[in-house]
Amino acid sequence: MTSFRTICIGLCFLMILPASSLAQGAEDIREFDRVEVTGSRLADTLEDVPAPVYVITAKDADLSGARNVQEVLDRVPGIVGLVNGAAMTQAKGTTIRGLTTEVLLLVDGVPVMNSNYGTGAVLGAPFDLRIIPVGSVDRIEVVKGASSALYGSHAAGGVINVITKKGADKGGVSVLLETGSADWFRGSIRGTAASDGFSATLGYTRTKEGDMRIRLLPGGGYDHSLDYRADDYVVRLDANRWFFQAGWGRSDSEWDYTNLWTGVQAKNVQEMDYRRFVLGYADGVNTVKTYHNVHEREILDDTGRTTYGDSAWGLSFNRRQRLFGLSAVWGLDLRREMADFKNLNNPWGDASPYDLTRDGLAPYVEFSVPLGEVAMDLGLRYEYWNVDQGDSVSEFIPRVSFNWESPTGKLWYLTAGRFFAMPSFYQIFMPSRSMGLPNPNLRPEQGWTYDLGVRDPASDTPWSLGLFYVDMDDKIDYSYDPVTWFGQYVNINRYRAWGAEGTITFHLGEHWSYTQGISWTKAEEKVGSGSRWGRSGTPRWDVSGRLNYANGPWNAELSVHYYGDRELKSAFYDDDDMIFVNASVAWMAERDTVRLSCTNIFDEEYVLDTQGYLAPERRFTISWEHTF
Numbered sequence: 001m002t003s004f005r006t007i008c009i010g011l012c013f014l015m016i017l018p019a020s021s022l023a024q025g026a027e028d029i030r031e032f033d034r035v036e037v038t039g040s041r042l043a044d045t046l047e048d049v050p051a052p053v054y055v056i057t058a059k060d061a062d063l064s065g066a067r068n069v070q071e072v073l074d075r076v077p078g079i080v081g082l083v084n085g086a087a088m089t090q091a092k093g094t095t096i097r098g099l100t101t102e103v104l105l106l107v108d109g110v111p112v113m114n115s116n117y118g119t120g121a122v123l124g125a126p127f128d129l130r131i132i133p134v135g136s137v138d139r140i141e142v143v144k145g146a147s148s149a150l151y152g153s154h155a156a157g158g159v160i161n162v163i164t165k166k167g168a169d170k171g172g173v174s175v176l177l178e179t180g181s182a183d184w185f186r187g188s189i190r191g192t193a194a195s196d197g198f199s200a201t202l203g204y205t206r207t208k209e210g211d212m213r214i215r216l217l218p219g220g221g222y223d224h225s226l227d228y229r230a231d232d233y234v235v236r237l238d239a240n241r242w243f244f245q246a247g248w249g250r251s252d253s254e255w256d257y258t259n260l261w262t263g264v265q266a267k268n269v270q271e272m273d274y275r276r277f278v279l280g281y282a283d284g285v286n287t288v289k290t291y292h293n294v295h296e297r298e299i300l301d302d303t304g305r306t307t308y309g310d311s312a313w314g315l316s317f318n319r320r321q322r323l324f325g326l327s328a329v330w331g332l333d334l335r336r337e338m339a340d341f342k343n344l345n346n347p348w349g350d351a352s353p354y355d356l357t358r359d360g361l362a363p364y365v366e367f368s369v370p371l372g373e374v375a376m377d378l379g380l381r382y383e384y385w386n387v388d389q390g391d392s393v394s395e396f397i398p399r400v401s402f403n404w405e406s407p408t409g410k411l412w413y414l415t416a417g418r419f420f421a422m423p424s425f426y427q428i429f430m431p432s433r434s435m436g437l438p439n440p441n442l443r444p445e446q447g448w449t450y451d452l453g454v455r456d457p458a459s460d461t462p463w464s465l466g467l468f469y470v471d472m473d474d475k476i477d478y479s480y481d482p483v484t485w486f487g488q489y490v491n492i493n494r495y496r497a498w499g500a501e502g503t504i505t506f507h508l509g510e511h512w513s514y515t516q517g518i519s520w521t522k523a524e525e526k527v528g529s530g531s532r533w534g535r536s537g538t539p540r541w542d543v544s545g546r547l548n549y550a551n552g553p554w555n556a557e558l559s560v561h562y563y564g565d566r567e568l569k570s571a572f573y574d575d576d577d578m579i580f581v582n583a584s585v586a587w588m589a590e591r592d593t594v595r596l597s598c599t600n601i602f603d604e605e606y607v608l609d610t611q612g613y614l615a616p617e618r619r620f621t622i623s624w625e626h627t628f
Contacts (some may be wrong), residue, residue, distance in 0.1 A: 020112060021158030036109050036287065038161040039143030039319060041150065041329040042368050042377060047457050050377060050401035050413035052144040052501065055414075058137055058165070063548075065584040065597025065621060067186065068092055068160060069129040074561065076142050078501045078519035078542055082563075082578075082608055087271050089253060089299070090214065093125030096468055098497045098538040099157035101126055102421045102445060104147065106161040108245060108276050110291045112550070114310040115339040115358075116426045119478050119489065126154065130251065131274045131295070133205040133232045135176060135188045138165040144501075145468065146417030146449035149399035151380035152333060152362050156419035156472070158450065159307035163203070164245065165237055170194050173628040183210030190234075201236040213555060216605075217258055218572040218611045226267070228256040243285050248275040257301065268301040279296065287331075289316045294379050303432075304346035311338045314506055323367070330365040339425040343432075352431045352438075356388040358422075366555060366603030377401045383420075390428060393444055394418045410456045420446040423476055425570045427489040436480065438488045443491050447472035455538060472496065493531065497523035499540075511551045517544045537609065539578070540565035555583040573607040578615060580604070593625040 015256040039049040047052050054076045054228035067071040070081040080095040096103050101119060105112050105127040113126045131505045140162050178186040190203035207230040215223035232249035251272045258265045273296045280289040295310045318331025336359050343351030364381035386392050399417035406412065423442045430438045453466025462558035475495040480487025499521035506514045523536035541564035549556040561580045568575035581602060586595040603618035 033575075035399065036108070036282075036560075038109075038159060039139040039147060039150070039378065041320075041331075041532070046141060047411070047455075048403075049409075050403040050415050051147075051451055052453060052464065052468070053476050054142040054503075056140040058139060060594075061134060061137060061140075062595065063584055063586060064559070065554055065595065066134060067619075068134055068183070069140070070094065071130050071505075071599075072134060072137070072140060073142070073160065074127075075544070075546075076516035077503060078141070078144070078499075078521065079546060080539065080542065080563070089255075089272075089297075090228070091125055093127065093128035093162070094129070094518075095538060096157035097468065098495075098536045099470075101476075102154055102156035102472075104151055104153075104159045105129075106159060107132060107276065108278060108280075109161060109245075110163055110274060110276075110293075110316075111151065111154075111291060111312075111314070111335070112293055113312070113426050114295050115312075115337045116308045116341065116424075116425045118237070118264040118426055119476055128272075128295070130230065130233075131144075131247070132162050132164075133188070133203075133207075135173055135186075135190070135205055135231075135233070135248070136203060136234050138163050141329075143306060145415060145451045146399065146419035147415055148383075149364070149367070149381045150397075152335075152360070152381065152383050152397075153420060153422045153444070154443070156421055156447070156470070163249075163354060164234070164236070164328040166199075166236060166243075172626060176623060176625040178621055178623035179467045179617050181211050182617075182619060184619065185209075185361045186623070198239045201234070201537070203234040205230070205232040206230070207581075211615055213605075213614055214255065215258075216573070216614055218260065218608055218612065219260075219263075222614075223256045223258050223265075226256065228253045231523065237423070241281055241282050243278075245278045245280075249273070252256065259302075266302055271298045272296070272301075285317050285321065287317070290314065291316075298509065303343065306351070307340070307342045307344075308426075309338075309340040312336065323358075323365075325356070327368040328365060331363070333360070333362040333364070335362075341426065341429075341431045347576070349616070352429070352433055353484040354425065354428075354429050354431060356425050358387040358390075360385045371402075373406045374402055377403070377580050378419075384471070386420065389441060393422065395444070395446070397422050408456075409458045411455055412454045413524070415451045416448060418446070418448050421476075423489070425498065427476055430489060435485055436478070436489070439488050439490060442489055443474045444489075445472055445474050447475055447495075461504060461506055463502065463504035467498075468502050469498040470496060477525075478525075479527075484528045485493065493526045493528050495523070495525045496533075497521055497536070497538075511549055513548045513550075515546045515548070518542070535567050537567065537569075539563040541577075553588050554585070555588060556583075565618040568607070568610055570607075570610040573610070573612060575605065578604070578606045580615070591627045593623075594623075595621075595623045597621045597623075601614050 037043045061072045063186045074081040075081045085459050119206050144158035173191040176188045177618035185208040188205040192201045211229040214224045214225045225323045230251035235246040237244040253270045257268050275294040278291045291314045293312045295626040296307045314335040315379040316333045320329050338357045340355040342353045356574045362383040366379040368611040369376040382399040397418050403413040422444050423583045428435045428442050450469045456465035472495040474491040477492045479490045501519035503517045506570040516563045519542040523538045524533040526533050543562040546559045582599045598620050600618045
C-alpha cells in the first residue's frame with residue numbers, strides 16, 4: 001500500500017509542476033477542444049485510427065429498439081452479443097474474434113473491468129453491460145485488434161468505449177416511458193441545468209422484466225428468468241476543462257435453476273450493486289483522470305449465499321508534445337484492483353474465501369513517425385503488476401502501425417500489436433472447491449494480433465474491408481471431468497483466429513439506405529503442444545443487413561442477422577444456423593418520439609451453447625419520449 005501511495009503522490013506532484021518545465025514543444029499542438037480518440041492517443045478523429053473502427057450513435061441505438069448496450073453492439077460485424085456472460089444471472093457480455101474475457105470495456109475512456117470471473121458459461125465475462133443504461137449512451141466506439149500498448153491488460157480482441165451523454169448547452173428535461181412483452185417496462189427521466197460554461201445533469205432509469213425462457217432442458221421443459229428489476233442513477237458535472245461523472249445502481253433478479261444430474265429445480269436470487277466515479281481534466285495537451293469502480297454481487301442458491309466483490313482505484317495522466325522532433329503522447333497509468341469471495345451458509349462446506357489485491361503501474365509513449373507519404377505510429381508500454389499471494393508480472397508491450405491515405409481518400413493500414421490478459425482472482429484461487437482446485441501458477445495470456453485493411457468513409461457508398469490474424473499463447477481455459485465437473489483453470493498451449501470483415505452502405509434514393517455487414521472468423525485452440533487443433537465455439541459467419549427509411553418525422557429499420565457454421569458438440573442440442581429478423585418504426589416530432597419495435601419477429605428458438613441457454617425470444621416494445 002505504501003509504495004502505491006508514494007507513486008500516486010509523486011505523479012500528482014509531477015502534474016502540478018510549473019508549466020514552463022513541461023511546455024517545450026507543446027505550443028504548436030495546443031488545442032483545447034481536442035477530444036480523446038479510442039484506439040489512438042495521437043489521432044484527431046476516429047477515421048484516422050489504423051485499425052478496424054466502428055461507431056454506433058444514440059440515434060442508431062434508439063432506432064434499433066435495443067434495450068441494453070449488448071443489443072446495441074450486435075450492430076457491429078464480428079461482435080457476438082448473444083452469449084450471456086454468467087448464464088442464469090443473464091450478465092451481458094460480448095465476443096470479438098472468438099474472445100470474451102480478452103475484450104476491454106471503457107466508459108468515457110476509463111477501464112470498467114472486474115477481477116472475479118471464470119471462463120465459459122459460468123462467470124465468463126469481466127464486465128456486465130447492464131451497468132450502463134442504454135439511455136445514457138451518446139455513442140459507442142469499437143476498435144478491434146490488440147490495444148494493450150495503449151490500455152494494458154485485456155485489450156486483445158478489441159476495445160469497446162461507451163461514451164455517455166454530456167450536459168447540454170442549455171437546460172432541459174426529457175422523459176421516456178416504454179412497455180412491452182414479458183412485462184417489460186423502462187422509465188427514465190433526465191434533466192440538465194446550465195449557465196456560463198457550467199452544466200449539471202441528473203438522470204434516473206427504472207427497468208423491469210418478467211417471465212422469459214432462458215434455458216432448454218435436455219429432457220424437455222425450460223428454466224425461466226422469473227423477475228428482473230433495476231434502478232440506475234447518473235450525475236454529470238461539466239465546468240470548462242473539468243468534469244465529474246458518477247453512476248450507480250442496483251438490480252435484483254430471480255430465476256429457476258434445474259440440476260441436470262438430479263432433476264431438482266430451485267429458485268435462485270441475485271442482488272447486484274455497482275458504483276463508478278470519475279474526475280477528469282483536459283486542456284488539449286494534458287489529460288488527467290482519477291476513478292473508482294465497485295461491482296458487487298450476492299447470489300442465494302443451493303450452495304448458500306455467495307458474494308463476489310470487485311473494486312478498482314485508478315489514476316491516469318497523459319501529455320501531448322513533441323519529443324525528439326516527433327509528435328508524441330506520453331503518460332502513466334496506476335491501478336489498484338481488489339477482489340473478495342465469500343460463501344456463507346454453504347451446506348457442502350466446499351468454499352474457500354479470499355480477499356486479495358494487486359497493484360499495476362504502466363508508463364507508456366506513442367510516437368508518430370512520417371515516412372514520406374506513409375505515417376508510422378509506434379506505441380510502447382511497460383506494465384508491472386504486484387499480486388497478492390502470487391508472482392509479480394511485468395510485460396513489455398509494443399504496437400506498430402503504418403497508414404497511407406491515397407489521392408482518392410482511401411485509408412490503408414497495417415498494424416501489429418502485442419497483447420496480454422491477466423488471469424482473474426477467481427481463476428487463480430478457484431474458491432468453489434467442489435468444482436476444482438486453485439492454480440497459483442496460472443500465467444497471463446499473451447500473443448500478437450495483425451490487421452490489414454482499407455476504408456473509404458467519404459465515398460458515396462462508404463465501405464471498409466479488413467483481414468486479421470490472432471495468435472495467443474497460454475490461453476486460460478477450464479479443464480474438467482465431464483461427469484463430475486471437477487477441474488482446474490489451466491493455460492492451454494495456443495489459440496489462433498483469422499478471418500475477414502467489412503461493411504458497405506448504399507444510399508437508395510432520397511429516403512432509403514441499406515447497410516451490409518459481414519464477418520468470417522475461423523477460431524481454433526490447441527490444448528497441448530502435441531495436440532491437434534480444435535474448433536472454438538464461435539459462429540464462423542456473422543452477416544447482417546439493415547434497410548433504413550427516413551422521411552420527415554418517420555424513421556424505420558428492418559434488419560436481418562445471420563450466424564452460421566456453428567458447432568456446439570452437444571448430444572442434446574442442435575447447432576443450426578441462426579437467423580433473426582427485427583423491425584422498428586418511429587415517429588419523431590420536435591419534442592416527442594413514439595417508437596414501436598419487434599425483436600426476433602418469427603419467434604425462432606435457438607440454443608446458444610452446450611448448457612442449453614437460449615437466444616432471446618420474440619419481444620415487442622412501444623415507447624414514448626418527450627423533451628420539455
